Amino acid sequence: xxxxxxxxxxxxxxxxxxxxxxxxxxxxxxxxxxxxxxxxxxxxxxxxxxxxxxxxxxxxxxxxxxxxxxxxxxxxxxxxxxxxxxxxxxxxxxxxxxxxxxxxxxxxxxxxxxxxxxxxxxxxxxxxxxxxxxxxxxxxxxxxxxxxxxxxxxxxxxxxxxxxxxxxxxxxxxxxxxxxxxxxxxxxxxxxxxxxxxxxxxxxxxxxxxxxxxxxxxxxxxxxxxxxxxx
Amino acid sequence: xxxxxxxxxxxxxxxxxxxxxxxxxxxxxxxxxxxxxxxxxxxxxxxxxxxxxxxxxxxxxxxxxxxxxxxxxxxxxxxxxxxxxxxxxxxxxxxxxxxxxxxxxxxxxxxxxxxxxxxxxxxxxxxxxxxxxxxxxxxxxxxxxxxxxxxxxxxxxxxxxxxxxxxxxxxxxxxxxxxxxxxxxxxxxxxxxxxxxxxxxxxxxxxxxxxxxxxxxxxxxxxxxxxxxxxxxxxxxxxxxxxxxxxxxxxxxxxxxxxxxxxxxxxxxxxxxxxxxxxxxxxxxxxxxxxxxxxxxxxxxxxxxxxxxxxxxxxxxxxxxxxxxxxxxxxxxxxxxxxxxxxxxxxxxxxxxxxxxxxxxxxxxxxxxxxx
Numbered sequence: 162x163x164x165x166x167x168x169x170x171x172x173x174x175x176x177x178x179x180x181x182x183x184x185x186x187x188x189x190x191x192x193x194x195x196x197x198x199x200x201x202x203x204x205x206x207x208x209x210x211x212x213x214x215x216x217x218x219x220x221x222x223x224x225x226x227x228x229x230x231x232x233x234x235x236x237x238x239x240x241x242x243x244x245x246x247x248x249x250x251x252x253x254x255x256x257x258x259x260x261x262x263x264x265x266x267x268x269x270x271x272x273x274x275x276x277x278x279x280x281x282x283x284x285x286x287x288x289x290x291x292x293x294x295x296x297x298x299x300x301x302x303x304x305x306x307x308x309x310x311x312x313x314x315x316x317x318x319x320x321x322x323x324x325x326x327x328x329x330x331x332x333x334x335x336x337x338x339x340x341x342x343x344x345x346x347x348x349x350x351x352x353x354x355x356x357x358x359x360x361x362x363x364x365x366x367x368x369x370x371x372x373x374x375x376x377x378x379x380x381x382x383x384x385x386x387x388x389x390x391x392x
Numbered sequence: 393x394x395x396x397x398x399x400x401x402x403x404x405x406x407x408x409x410x411x412x413x414x415x416x417x418x419x420x421x422x423x424x425x426x427x428x429x430x431x432x433x434x435x436x437x438x439x440x441x442x443x444x445x446x447x448x449x450x451x452x453x454x455x456x457x458x459x460x461x462x463x464x465x466x467x468x469x470x471x472x473x474x475x476x477x478x479x480x481x482x483x484x485x486x487x488x489x490x491x492x493x494x495x496x497x498x499x500x501x502x503x504x505x506x507x508x509x510x511x512x513x514x515x516x517x518x519x520x521x522x523x524x525x526x527x528x529x530x531x532x533x534x535x536x537x538x539x540x541x542x543x544x545x546x547x548x549x550x551x552x553x554x555x556x557x558x559x560x561x562x563x564x565x566x567x568x569x570x571x572x573x574x575x576x577x578x579x580x581x582x583x584x585x586x587x588x589x590x591x592x593x594x595x596x597x598x599x600x601x602x603x604x605x606x607x608x609x610x611x612x613x614x615x616x617x618x619x620x621x622x623x624x625x626x627x628x629x630x631x632x633x634x635x636x637x638x639x640x641x642x643x644x645x646x647x648x649x650x651x652x653x654x655x656x657x658x659x660x661x662x663x664x665x666x667x668x669x670x671x672x673x674x675x676x677x678x679x680x681x682x683x684x685x686x687x688x689x690x691x692x693x694x695x696x697x698x699x700x701x702x703x704x705x706x707x708x709x710x711x712x713x714x715x716x717x718x719x720x721x722x723x724x725x726x727x728x729x730x731x732x733x734x735x736x737x738x739x740x741x742x743x744x745x746x747x748x749x750x751x752x753x754x755x756x757x758x759x760x761x762x763x764x
Contacts, residue, residue, distance in 0.1 A: 216673055217758040235677065242675025253670045257401050262393050267674045275394055314674065 163228040164189035165322060165354055166213055171222030173208050173377075178220075182208040184377045186222070192321065195348050195355040197365035200374035206358045209374065210326050213356065214245045242270055246315025246353075248344075250327035252307040254299040254314075260306075261286060261295040264314045271318055285313035289343055305336030309343065316347060322354035323347065329364070341367065399687040402660065410692065413656040417696020418703055420649025421737045425704025426711060427642040428733070429725030431635045437721045438631075441565040442621040445508045447482070447591035448603070451610055454617035459628050460486050463586035464616065466503075466574075472590060475609045477602050479595045482506035483587030485577045489570075492547025497534060498720065499548055499570045501577020507593055512571075517542025517557030525576055528553040532560045533567040534719065546570065549580045564722035592618070646737060649700075653692050654744040657685060661748040665755065672757035685749035686742055693741025697734040704730065 168188040174181050182205045190196055200206045211217045212224060215237035223230050226244075231237050241247070254263045264282035273281070286292055289309040299307055308328060315323050325344060329337030341364060348355040357368055365371050373380050403410040438459070442450060451472065456462030466483050473481045485501040502508050509519055512529065520527045528548070530540055535558045540546060544555045553572060561567050578584045592610070596602050603620065610618040661668065671681055708723040717723070 211758050214673070217756060238672075238675055238677045240675075241673065242677075245675075247673055249670075253666070253673075255667055255670070257405050258393075258398075262398075262401075265393050266398070266671075269395070270675065270677060270680050278393070318675070 164225075165192040165194075165227060166190040167223075167225040167228070168212070169223045169225070171212060171219045171224060173205075173212060173217070174220045182377050183212070183219075183374075186377075186379050188372065188379060190322075190354065190356065192354055193352050194370055195345070195368040196357065197368035197371045198356065198358045198374060199360065199362065199365045199371055201360060204374045205377040206360075206374055207326055208377075210247075210324050210356065210358050214241055214247055214324055216241075242267075243318055244321045246312075246318070246320040246323040248308070248311050248315050248323060248325040248328045250330040252299070252304075252311045252331070254307055254310055256299050259296045259298055260291060260302065260310045260313075263299070263310050264317050267314045267317050281317050282313070285317040286310070288316065288347070289313045303336070304332050305339060308332060308336070308340050312340070312343060312347070316351075316353070319351075320353065322356060324356045324358075326358045327360075328357070329359075329361070395684060395687055396691075399684060399691055402664075402684075403688055403691060406660070409656060409659070413652050413692050414696040414699065416652035417649040417693055417737060417741065418699035420645045420647075420652075421697050421700020421733055422703025422707050423645035424642040424733050424737075425701065425725045425730055426707035426723065427638040427645070429704070429708055429729055430711060430717075430721070430723050431638040432726065432729065433723045434634060434721050435631060436724075437563055437565050439622050440563040441561070441569075442591065444511065444561055444563050444566055445482075445591060446511045446593055447621055448594040448597040449592035449607065449610070449618050450621055451590040451592060451616050451618045452588075454611070454615055459631075460588055461630075463583060463588060464590065466585050466587050468613065468616065469503075469587075469590055471613055472592060472610055475606055477595050477606045478592055480507040480593040482508050482591045482593075483574060484508070484589060484591060485574055485581065485583060485586065486588045487577070487581050489549045489580065491538070492550075492552075493538070495715075497548075497570055498565065498568065499572060499577060499580075501572050501574040501587075503574040506574075508591070512557075513560045515558040515560040517555070520556055520573060524556075525573055526551065526553050527556045527573065529557045529559050529571040530555050531567040531569045532558055533564070534570065537568075537715070537719075548572070551576075551580060564718075565720060568719040646733075646740065649696065649737060650740040650744040653689055653696075653741045654747060656692065657689055657745045657748040658751070660688065661685060661752045664752075668752045668755070669757040669759070678753040681753050682746070682749040685752055686745045689741050689745025689749075690738065693738045696741070697737040700737065701730055701734055704733070 168186045171183060171186045173183040198206045198209055212219055215231065226240060231240060255266065258266060261282045264285050265278050268278045268281060286295055289312050291306060291309050291313065294302060294306060328344065329340055332340060344355060345367065347353055359365050452459065453462035453464045469481045469483050472478060483503050487499055488496045489499045491497055504522055512519060515532045528546055530546065540555055542555055542557055545552050546555055548570065594603060594606060607618045610616055668681060704725060708725055711723045712718045
């Protein structure tokens with residue numbers, strides 16, 4: 162079976178090679194998997210996620226999507242729009258847009274009309290339990306609610322994969338647990354591939370597979386369906 | 393929500409800055425319309441004032457830089473009158489003269505047998521009688537401003553003239569001019585036997601070949617230059633200077649407006665670096681991000697242009713209310729000028745927003761998101 166995302170000898174350097182964030186990474190993520198990317202701060206976790214969604218290109222190596230190398234920035238833009246949902250640690254919502262508008266903004270360029278855009282955004286907000294807060298601006302929402310809006314934005318285009326970069330990093334434990342439950346619900350109910358960046362070992366244990374990064378290298382991969390086991 | 397609503401939402405984040413930018417564009421557009429309209433109106437008013445007297449050609453001393461700058465012997469009138477195709481010739485001596493109120497007015501001396509007298513619309517009073525001296529016709533606007541009526545007198549260069557009639561011409565220049573007998577004007581200005589220019593009425597003004605032949609015949613006399621009334625200011629250096637100055641200032645104003653849009657959008661883009669990175673991260677193409685910023689530029693320019701049109705029309709009225717301007721020219725921007733200026737400002741605003749948009753799309757989303 163062809164992997165959804167494949168890294169072949171991928172390295173990423175910064176500052177003209179002075180900083181090496183990732184070294185010769187080989188990784189294959191199957192469709193429908195839940196994968197935790199674990200590591201300490203500065204280990205290269207976020208760089209791995211940024212490379213997965215081509216927010217930055219690799220210095221060397223090849224990244225494949227469904228077995229095909231994604232060559233052009235345009236192709237990556239198209240994938241980010243239709244196949245990849247991104248959830249950031251610090252929510253990254255637009256402060257002047259309401260919750261529903263923050264979700265809608267991700268649907269621009271997908272070829273659907275205004276009415277359908279709104280309908281999809283409403284459905285996404287309903288899926289994250291925020292129907293009652295559609296018209297609220299980000300500053301009128303709690304941290305947990307903001308992250309729910311960000312998750313709604315990530316799923317509004319029905320992506321194949323959700324890349325979540327420390328999604329609970331700015332939340333208290335109660336809200337964090339709720340967000341993780343929501344992400345796993347989406348993963349299980351919709352069959353969405355989930356890649357979760359975290360430094361929380363307990364949270365990582367919820368994923369079927371863990372990828373550990375240390376000093377830019379993949380040091381360990383395990384394939385236990387821990388969440389299913391825990392449940 | 394659509395792109396336009398999104399752009400409005402972004403502009404509303406900094407309402408003061410957006411309003412000030414639009415106001416800057418409005419002032420630029422308003423200034424352009426007023427200044428460009430002024431230069432256009434000067435030419436239109438002079439042409440209209442000549443045509444209103446029924447003249448088809450204007451003959452002046454060749455080589456003179458400005459219409460009122462040279463004089464020609466009044467005797468040339470007789471030579472031109474003999475040219476086939478010429479129906480009538482009239483000499484006119486024009487000068488700015490001081491009134492007894494120490495204000496300067498445009499005074500024009502007409503010969504007793506000038507065909508100009510045939511086309512004088514009277515508001516009140518009568519035309520001067522043959523051979524009558526020290527009499528004047530006063531344009532209706534000037535008469536109102538000076539509160540003069542037929543029967544009153546007016547001082548011109550220290551001499552008293554009896555106002556025998558008030559004229560009601562259409563052109564603003566003629567509505568503010570004092571017409572006196574040519575002999576009086578020559579005496580007053582110490583320019584005996586000369587006129588500023590000769591106006592020619594043609595037998596067949598619609599026949600371009602005949603017009604061209606008459607022009608050539610007049611210029612064959614030597615030392616004279618003839619041109620159709622609508623072209624009389626084409627080579628006038630004073631009008632050229634006014635045109636160059638006012639139009640340069642107009643363009644500078646407009647470019648300043650464009651720079652304001654560019655500056656505002658540049659600041660907005662720099663402020664929203666992170667958000668632009670988020671847009672890229674959620675799948676917005678560079679074209680779409682460019683478009684979103686250009687739409688903001690369009691909105692600022694369009695609102696500014698609309699307000700600028702109002703300012704321009706209002707500004708023109710204000711100019712007309714200034715006696716030093718309003719007595720000589722009615723600044724009336726044409727609909728063509730207004731539409732062209734508004735469209736040009738919008739187009740330049742859009743053009744000016746491409747640079748910030750280009751900057752926005754050049755930055756890496758990773759850097760914008762603070763991830764690199």
